[in-house]
Amino acid sequence: MDLHNLHTYIRPQQLEELTAWDPGWNWLAGGTWLFSQPQPHLRGLVDLQPLGWDELEICSEGLTLGATCTFERLLQQEWPPDWPGIRALCDGIAALASFKVAHCATVGGNLCLALTVGVMAPVLIALEATYTLVNLQGSLRQIPASQFQIGPQQTLLQAGEALRRIWIPAQRLRGPSSFQRLGLAQTDPALVIVVGSRDPDSGAYCFGLNAAVSVPQALRIPSPGDSTLIPQLLQEHIHGWIADFRASSLYRRRMSEVLIRRCLAALS
Numbered sequence: 001m002d003l004h005n006l007h008t009y010i011r012p013q014q015l016e017e018l019t020a021w022d023p024g025w026n027w028l029a030g031g032t033w034l035f036s037q038p039q040p041h042l043r044g045l046v047d048l049q050p051l052g053w054d055e056l057e058i059c060s061e062g063l064t065l066g067a068t069c070t071f072e073r074l075l076q077q078e079w080p081p082d083w084p085g086i087r088a089l090c091d092g093i094a095a096l097a098s099f100k101v102a103h104c105a106t107v108g109g110n111l112c113l114a115l116t117v118g119v120m121a122p123v124l125i126a127l128e129a130t131y132t133l134v135n136l137q138g139s140l141r142q143i144p145a146s147q148f149q150i151g152p153q154q155t156l157l158q159a160g161e162a163l164r165r166i167w168i169p170a171q172r173l174r175g176p177s178s179f180q181r182l183g184l185a186q187t188d189p190a191l192v193i194v195v196g197s198r199d200p201d202s203g204a205y206c207f208g209l210n211a212a213v214s215v216p217q218a219l220r221i222p223s224p225g226d227s228t229l230i231p232q233l234l235q236e237h238i239h240g241w242i243a244d245f246r247a248s249s250l251y252r253r254r255m256s257e258v259l260i261r262r263c264l265a266a267l268s
């Protein structure tokens with residue numbers, strides 16, 4: 001789609017080339033969202049691709065993903081066999097992305113778009129990832145995945161600040177993970193997304209919830225024996241249950257419980 005109000009397009013080779021930021025500008029990653037609908041507020045695009053932020057680095061401590069690493073690259077990667085935790089990441093992409101979107105869309109674009117039905121956010125919350133943000137002066141700050149999104153299509157990013165990379169600790173990747181999604185149909189936006197992972201040493205579970213709630217959130221369960229507490233934990237710790245013409249908030253909460261139980265069964 002043509003973006004009619006665009007006057008500026010910048011392809012910086014280095015972040016330092018950007019000495020100022022206009023409130024009408026946006027970062028451009030894969031463009032799958034930005035070019036999918038009118039963006040009347042947009043005056044300029046700053047293309048992230050020349051910055052080369054697309055690394056995928058595996059080491060014994062964990063996994064680093066550059067913000068512009070594409071979904072396709074993650075699907076094609078050969079992963080260490082002792083990282084079953086990577087499964088939720090790949091299953092989440094498979095549940096979301098068509099061939100076209102998978103080839104262009106980036107992990108960072110998905111997180112920064114911060115859709116309520118966003119898939120990457122609950123996966124990275126369950127894997128206890130950390131995000132590194134960078135501003136125009138090159139200053140870095142780190143944010144736990146569970147704190148990055150603060151509302152529907154709202155994140156902690158300040159004007160001119162970008163998501164630079166994502167870090168997933170190997171400890172989480174060495175334990176099993178499970179991606180569960182419920183929608184009225186396969187092609188319909190999700191009603192509930194639950195992603196679970198189990199710490200291989202302590203046995204504790206971490207869940208990422210999205211789609212049923214307005215902001216992705218984490219839920220921790222110390223051991224499988226505590227699963228009887230799930231309804232109470234959901235009621236006390238998870239907020240912002242969505243109610244709309246497709247489903248009530250009560251339905252979404254109950255189905256979140258069902259998907260958590262499915263995760264627990266898959267992770268045991």
Ligand SMILES: Cc1cc2nc3c(=O)[nH]c(=O)nc-3n(C[C@H](O)[C@H](O)[C@H](O)COP(=O)(O)OP(=O)(O)OC[C@H]3O[C@@H](n4cnc5c(N)ncnc54)[C@H](O)[C@@H]3O)c2cc1C
Nearest residue numbers: 027029030031032033034106108109110112118119162163
């Ligand atoms: C019709 C449609 C339906 C979709 N449904 C779903 C869905 O159900 N679930 C789901 O998870 N996704 C959904 N998506 C999103 C899609 O999967 C992509 O993840 C998304 O389009 C963003 O990918 P991108 O890299 O192309 O980002 P872009 O389109 O380039 O950018 C998206 C937004 O993120 C910002 N941005 C991108 N990278 C950065 C960065 N590094 N730092 C700061 N800001 C950045 C951009 O400025 C822009 O605001 C949908 C997309 C479309 C078009």
